Amino acid sequence: MHSNKIIELKDISKSFFVASKEPGLKGTLKHFFKRKYNEIKVVKNINIEIKKGEIVGFLGANGAGKTTILKILCGLLYPTNGFISIAGYRPYERKAEFLNKISLIMGQKQQLIWDLPPIDSFYLNAAIYGIEKSEAKNRIKFLSEMLEINKELYLPVRKLSLGQRMKAELLAALIHNPNILFLDEPTLGLDINAQANLRKFLQLYNKETGSTILLTSHYMKDITYLCRRVICIHEGVVTYDGNLEKLLTKLSPRKELSIICKSKKDIESLKNLGLDIKNVESNEITLLIKKEDIKKTLKNILNKYELEDLQISEPPVDEIIGKLLTNK
Amino acid sequence: MFNLTPYKIGTLLKTQYSNMMEYRVEIALWAISGVIPFFMLNIWTNNGLNDSLGISNIMLSRYFLSAFFVRQFSVVWVVFTFEEDALLGRISPYLIQPIHPFFRYFAQHIAEQITRFPFALIIALFFFIFNPESLWFPSIGIFILSLISTFFSFLIQFLIQSIIACFCFWTEKASSFEKLIFIPTLFLSGLLAPVESFPTFVKSWVYFTPFPYLIDFPARILSENNVNIFSGLCVQIIWIILFFIIFLKVWSQGSKKFTAMGL
Incomplete structure (x- = not known):
């Protein structure tokens, strides 16, 4: 019954200890000699199950805990409590077999080497994931056609527009053909056409590869276009997990x-x-x-x-x- | 253990070398800025200080030229790059790729050394034009041993800085810890003076630290000054193993604390 379940989170919590400082000189001196740390529970007892091939959108205000959940899912953060399994792996162990199956794309961060053309970063990523050069060449061709980028691959990253860079970032992140994609604000800062192209591409990628996509975005169009299922997060708690249409009917x-x-x-x-x-x-x-x-x-x-x-x-x-x- | 294959290593080096070639002027300036040993040579010879050591002017100038070369190929800055990457969140994508992130920095350093090589050679050429009496060609065996020793020196420094870089997981300004070891490295490594010239009291303990093996030992091999090569290489290997174990421990503890800042 659960054979196609690829992501499972049971009672996952994450806390951070953050130093707080009172304002003014007195506060500064106090902060210097005796630091006060507050425990901030960013994610509280989350339970989520996601099936293979699903596209799931995370909704929530700033600071709700969406990105923290994505970071836990891809293995960047250790959960404070709970059980987590992604394709049978514990993400925080960061085993090579697990890392070969996933990819994280962040709208506001880049992994491409700034002063080199994207093509160099692609071949580097391909080597890191153990993909032979001829195979890498085929994948670059396939993905660049899907993403509609060609001559930009040979220009230094610093010379590319934000939209072109984002496409190149996507290509770099997808070169190893990941089964699970974590997308954090992938359309951030892109113009309307670039956003639409990216959405189309992600939908096509999901269809062609059967990959599972988890997405956070503040652009509702990203969510409505791509996701049938949404998970709403408020103050680290799942407040809704289900069909987007039903949620809209319920709310309005x-x-x-x-x-x-x-x-x-x-x-x-x-x-x-x-x-x-x-x-x-x-x-x-x-x-x-x-x-x-x-x-x-x-x-x-x-x-x-x-x-x-x-x-x-x-x-x-x-x-x-x-x-x-x-x-x- | 680190998922390394010759193909991965080769591509990493090639890519980082291409990247470093973009900064060739900067690297040339870095190479020029590493001429401290030549200033020190001037101070030593002009004041006749070498007589007290029983080292001839020629041997001393060869020592400082060798120190210059060793320094050129053992410069490490990983703590600063890692700190910046960690603070700006650039480390996040590296952490979830099937290769240890420090190999990227390692390849960066090696690529920089390869880029730096011709510039260092030109500086050496000028050195011999002004000091023709110091010209020497070490035997192949000595040259290879000095290369190995210089690489070991680089490894020791890379591991020390990598351990310090891991402190980024606990504190935002890990590079401050690097300042603590900068002074002993400068004074005890043999960059300013051969360790042989140090007071007896300093010599009695300094060889129990890694510092003399960073510049002095490889420079003495290359300049064909009197040194026990076998025992020196063994000590370097011991330091490498020790620092490597510490690095693995600190990395494993620290990466659990990563908060993905700036992500």
């Missing part, structure tokens, strides 16, 4: 019905129907209707009023998730 059980009426009189009449109003502007009104009531309400309105235009939409995902992050 209503649809937006935008109506443009021919007369302002109708707008006034619509206001008095006892429905929730989101916005009124000239002869346009936006109503919030429960999803199960939408048919009935729509039928009533169409029968009663003469409309110029009508539109039904979901509230923006950013708005819903934003609410989730701020309302805990």
Whole structure:
């Protein structure tokens, strides 16, 4: 039953001891002679299971613990407590067999050698992962076609744009064909087109290789485009783990019905129907209707009023998730 | 143990060499900045201090030229690079690759030495133009032994600095600890004066430390000054093994403490 389970976390916690300093000279002197350390529990008793081939998005406000979880998963951090298994390995042991299966891509950090063209870093990474030169050449060709980069591979990294660099970073991180990808803000700082290309690439990579992808991002489009499953983290605790659609329905059980009426009189009449109003502007009104009531309400309105235009939409995902992050 | 293969080593060296070639001017300046032994030679010979040692001017100038060469090929800065990488979070991707991160730094140093070699040779050429009487060609055997000894010296210094670099896992400014060993390294290694010239009291204990084996011992081999090569090499190997064990221990403890700063 659990044969395709690739990631398992049981009661995983992580604490850091951080020195705190009071303000002012007195605080500085106190801090110099006697440092006060506070234990900060960043991750608290997390339980997660992820199947092979899944794309899972981690959602949470800044400091919620998403990146710490990713760091624990890829073996950068030792958990304080709990059991963790990734493809049958304990990540913190950093065994070569485990490291050959994973890759971590960080939007704000780079592993490419700054003064050399990316191609040199690719061959270096290939050698580190024990990939023969001819095989590495094939993989570079395959991935560069997928990522649509070619001549940039031969320019020094420092001369590349952020988007080109990010693509090259991805190629460097994927050269060993990892089964599990950890992506921390992969589209950070990229323009809209570059973001879209990257998302498309990740989806294609997942489809073609069957790899498991774990992703954190503050761009909701990354999450909605790639992830069917999301895990919401708040103050180190998992507050939701499940289908993204269900989460959106749970958080926002209503649809937006935008109506443009021919007369302002109708707008006034619509206001008095006892429905929730989101916005009124000239002869346009936006109503919030429960999803199960939408048919009935729509039928009533169409029968009663003469409309110029009508539109039904979901509230923006950013708005819903934003609410989730701020309302805990 | 470290997942090393000749292919990995070769590619690491090639890549780091390409990278170092990007900084050739900087490396030339570094090579020039390592001329302390020549200043010291000047001080020694102009003040006739070598007479008290019973070393001729020629042997002394060969010693300092050899010290210059040994220094050129045993310079280590891993603590500073590692500290910067750890503080900026650049170490994170290295930690999750199937090769020990210190091999990257090791390859960096070796590549820098290869890049530095022609510049050091030019400086030596100038030295012989101004001191033609000091010109000598060591035998192949002596040359190889001095190369081995210089490499051992580099290994000892690399391991000492790597141990200090691991303190980054506990404190942000591990390089401060390096300052503690800089002074003894400068004075006791033989860079400023042959260890033979030290007071008897210092000589009675200094050979129990690794310092004389960093510059003095390899320089004495290369300059064909009187030295017990076999016992010196054995002592170097003992220091390498000792520091390697300490490094592994400190690394294993420290990497558990890593907080992935700046990630």
